[in-house]
Amino acid sequence: xxxxxxxxxxxxxxxxxxxxxxxxxVSLEIANGEFSVIAGPxxxxxxxxxxxxxxxxxxxxGQVIVAGADTGTxxxxxxxxxxxxxxxxxxxxxxxxxxxxxxxxxxxxxxxMKDVSKKERFERVHHFxxxxxxxxxxxxxxxxxxxxxxxxxxxxxxxxxRPKIVLADEPTANLDSKTGQDIIDLMKEINVSENxxxxxxxxxxxxxxxxxxxxxxxxxxxxxx
Amino acid sequence: MxxxxxxxxxxxxxxxxxxxxGLIIMAGTIxxxxxxxxxxTLSFGMKKxxxxxxxxxxxxxxxxxxxxxxxxxxxxxxxxxxxxxxxFHKVKTILLAGVPNIKTIIPxxxxxxxxxPGNILDIKxxxxxxxxxxxxxxxGKIQILKDHIQAIVLDVVSGYEINPENMSYLMSNKxxxxxxxxxxxxxxxxxxxxxxxxxxxxxxxxANKLAPLIFDDNMLYFSYIGTVPTLFQDSFPLFEVVKGSxxxxxxxxxxxxxxxxxxxxKHRVAxxxxxxxxxxxxxxxxxAKTKELQEKIKANISEAAVIYTQITPADTKNLxxxxxQHLNSQKQEIRDLLQEFLAMDDQNFFQRYQFFYAKIxxxxxxxxxxxxxxxxxxxxxxxxxxxxxxxxxxxxYHYKSFESSxxxxxxxxxxxxxxxxxxxxxxxxxxxxxxxxxxxMGLSDEQESMDAMFTKSRPLESEAGKSQNLKGLQKHSMGExxxxxxxxxxxxxxxxxxxxxxxxxxxxxxxxxxxxxxIEAINLISKENNxxxxxxxxxxxxxxxxxLTTVVRILLYLSIFIIFTVAMFVMMNAILMATLERAREIxxxxxxxxxxxxxxxxxxxxxFILSFIFGLIGMSIGVxxxxxxxxxxxxxxxxxxxxxxxxxxxYLTLNPIHLITVFISMTVIALLxxxxxxxxxxxxxxxxxxxxxx
Numbered sequence: 001x002x003x004x005x006x007x008x009x010x011x012x013x014x015x016x017x018x019x020x021x022x023x024x025x026v027s028l029e030i031a032n033g034e035f036s037v038i039a040g041p042x043x044x045x046x047x048x049x050x051x052x053x054x055x056x057x058x059x060x061x062g063q064v065i066v067a068g069a070d071t072g073t074x075x076x077x078x079x080x081x082x083x084x085x086x087x088x089x090x091x092x093x094x095x096x097x098x099x100x101x102x103x104x105x106x107x108x109x110x111x112x113m114k115d116v117s118k119k120e121r122f123e124r125v126h127h128f129x130x131x132x133x134x135x136x137x138x139x140x141x142x143x144x145x146x147x148x149x150x151x152x153x154x155x156x157x158x159x160x161x162r163p164k165i166v167l168a169d170e171p172t173a174n175l176d177s178k179t180g181q182d183i184i185d186l187m188k189e190i191n192v193s194e195n196x197x198x199x200x201x202x203x204x205x206x207x208x209x210x211x212x213x214x215x216x217x218x219x220x221x222x223x224x225x
Numbered sequence: 226m227x228x229x230x231x232x233x234x235x236x237x238x239x240x241x242x243x244x245x246x247g248l249i250i251m252a253g254t255i256x257x258x259x260x261x262x263x264x265x266t267l268s269f270g271m272k273k274x275x276x277x278x279x280x281x282x283x284x285x286x287x288x289x290x291x292x293x294x295x296x297x298x299x300x301x302x303x304x305x306x307x308x309x310x311x312x313f314h315k316v317k318t319i320l321l322a323g324v325p326n327i328k329t330i331i332p333x334x335x336x337x338x339x340x341x342p343g344n345i346l347d348i349k350x351x352x353x354x355x356x357x358x359x360x361x362x363x364x365g366k367i368q369i370l371k372d373h374i375q376a377i378v379l380d381v382v383s384g385y386e387i388n389p390e391n392m393s394y395l396m397s398n399k400x401x402x403x404x405x406x407x408x409x410x411x412x413x414x415x416x417x418x419x420x421x422x423x424x425x426x427x428x429x430x431x432a433n434k435l436a437p438l439i440f441d442d443n444m445l446y447f448s449y450i451g452t453v454p455t456l457f458q459d460s461f462p463l464f465e466v467v468k469g470s471x472x473x474x475x476x477x478x479x480x481x482x483x484x485x486x487x488x489x490x491k492h493r494v495a496x497x498x499x500x501x502x503x504x505x506x507x508x509x510x511x512x513a514k515t516k517e518l519q520e521k522i523k524a525n526i527s528e529a530a531v532i533y534t535q536i537t538p539a540d541t542k543n544l545x546x547x548x549x550q551h552l553n554s555q556k557q558e559i560r561d562l563l564q565e566f567l568a569m570d571d572q573n574f575f576q577r578y579q580f581f582y583a584k585i586x587x588x589x590x591x592x593x594x595x596x597x598x599x600x601x602x603x604x605x606x607x608x609x610x611x612x613x614x615x616x617x618x619x620x621x622y623h624y625k626s627f628e629s630s631x632x633x634x635x636x637x638x639x640x641x642x643x644x645x646x647x648x649x650x651x652x653x654x655x656x657x658x659x660x661x662x663x664x665x666m667g668l669s670d671e672q673e674s675m676d677a678m679f680t681k682s683r684p685l686e687s688e689a690g691k692s693q694n695l696k697g698l699q700k701h702s703m704g705e706x707x708x709x710x711x712x713x714x715x716x717x718x719x720x721x722x723x724x725x726x727x728x729x730x731x732x733x734x735x736x737x738x739x740x741x742x743x744i745e746a747i748n749l750i751s752k753e754n755n756x757x758x759x760x761x762x763x764x765x766x767x768x769x770x771x772x773l774t775t776v777v778r779i780l781l782y783l784s785i786f787i788i789f790t791v792a793m794f795v796m797m798n799a800i801l802m803a804t805l806e807r808a809r810e811i812x813x814x815x816x817x818x819x820x821x822x823x824x825x826x827x828x829x830x831x832x833f834i835l836s837f838i839f840g841l842i843g844m845s846i847g848v849x850x851x852x853x854x855x856x857x858x859x860x861x862x863x864x865x866x867x868x869x870x871x872x873x874x875x876y877l878t879l880n881p882i883h884l885i886t887v888f889i890s891m892t893v894i895a896l897l898x899x900x901x902x903x904x905x906x907x908x909x910x911x912x913x914x915x916x917x918x919x
Contacts, residue, residue, distance in 0.1 A: 047915060050915075051912060051915060054816070056816050056910070056911040056912050056914070056915065057912055076821075077820060080815070080818055080819070080820050081818070083816060083817065083818045083911070084817065084818025084819075085818070088817075089816055089817055089914070091813070091914060091915065095809065095810075095813040095816075095914050097231070097810055097813070097814070098238065098810065099231055099234030099235055099237075099238055100230075100231065100234070104227070104230070107227075108227070108814075108817070109817050109818050111227050112817075112818050112819055112820075112823065113818075157817070158817075161818070169915060
């Protein structure tokens, strides 16, 4: 069974009295180890799809099954645990915790996990810091880093918990093209070396071309999968 | 540790908002520490003052009392009906034997008394009567007094001629209708010629017809405690004789409260000048700017007559010269000169004050009762009859540390024997005296008449003949009768003073910390031995005065509550803003797996850190201020506050328990203020992290 399964998922947003359909009857499966991209123009439903898979939002109708659990039936506490243990997030705007340095930001989700020892935390953080090439910036605060460096920290943080899947919502949108490419290269490398599933959204054609699978959305519907 | 680190850094990041919240916590802590310390000090001061001046730690009174004991009077200003207990000796013996913690028991009773020394003409006529009784008296001295009397009378005449309305206060009085006729008589020379040939007739005419025309507000009222004065002095450490001496052991007598003596018995003009001086010196008032002082100056000017009518014509002549020089004035009339003199201002006040005491006061009756005088004290018995006794004024006293405060009763002190007699309990002497009077007046049924007078409220009109005689008896007891008996010379043993009726009694303890337990023991012993007493603590016995600090404490807590509520909302607002600004960060934490409890914990940590740091700073500042005021003191504003301040300044004391409670309260308030922002923070969705903005 695929790690992520979406069955006839619809998601509506309500703007006052108007109902705006963001996803219409979407069905999709993502298997382990994929390096896939969700493509489509702005407003096509990319972020909504990622939010549903990332368990930060729930579908209006249909089923979203993550790691075998129907997210629509889970209480919030368990959804949070699911996010912590199964999913890694990389945000378009990096979303680092401003008051923590690089090490602490990466360690943060590990501290939320109760079963990771101090030693293991230390090893994992250093492993991923080195992986993203920020060994020299370990004590820097986010404000002291460039955009690309911040996104590397975000990748390390997303990977630290050893998630089954990393979701990235337009991870290169706020970066210049070279830095963006570096980030994609890093993700590809990790996909292979750590066997981590990557699902990210983008509307940048050059990045789309590097994915092994493209899920194309248009007006909330999958037009290519 | 991570939470603590994050909380600390968040606070640092939101410096301004953290500072606002922190300063509120700090200010609240300082305020609460100061407020509590203030009320504690007041409360402690009041307790010390009351226990050491009149109430003792415990008071006992009749268990059948109709009203609660309130030593300083009830709300209506009267004394509550607390009944009485017949045998002090029995109560004392049983309590001392049965309650080991009792050190001393002081019998007491409170009542009101009146004394009317009469107006200046009454006084001078009385002096003349006394001089004339002595056949060897110096005729020169008699003449000076006669001249003085004539001057007083002629001043009344001229006052009436200037404006008859001056006597309008007599409108309803028949003296007023006869006034024109009588004033005409005294303005004729032939009338004064009779002063030599038939002085008694002139004296009686003046006493009966002229003296009533002089405005008379000399009546003195004072509340007093009947007790054993020497025992009272030995038992209450704040008691201090100011003028004269205490009533000697076993003697009957009176000791006026010095405050009453200075403010009610003293010459009106002099005491106004004293008050003005005190207000200028202590409260930094000025005559130019203070209405209260201007009113006093005005009152002095309008009452110049109470000065010059007291000065003999010969002394007046000298005073006119002195005043003309002092004022550099050409005026000839003493009245005009005195009015000019009394129109004081800030520039000349102290000079004139000195002049007043050096040149004018020696000629005045500076006090209506002089120490050493025997004077008739009029009071009411418990059944409402008028009673009177001649008593000697031995001196004045005050309570150290709140000398000038009118609170705490302004009680005067009377010996227990006289108290009992004035209150309507028969002493052997009084019994004998009334028996003699009754025989003289033909009353046979002694017991019945006594009952009517002192115990039962039987109407006097029930039997016409007897009622007439009773009225006569009453009149005797109002003073005239007392002339026969030199009650002030009677001497009693301590036992006789103590034994007998009392209304209440102060109990001093060996261990003052065991008030409650001792009260219980007393009440138990009273029941077992049928003593008919009940015990209350100093606070209850003091009535309204005892409740004053409770009221102050309630007001303090109320204002602290209001301030803290406002502070809580300001804090809440600041925390809320700081929280909402971090909405995306909170959303991110939630998205990557932080539970709501983590977010709550983070906010609570932030509040705790702020409370701890700023609470500690506030506490240090509060303690510093309390210790500083503990050294330099807060000046008392006005005489009333000296009672609570235990002196002219309040020296704050520190209670460590309050430091802890204030610290905890401030933390709780800060946590309460965090509740709403926390609730808002917990509602932040992880979706917030996905918002695409930078």
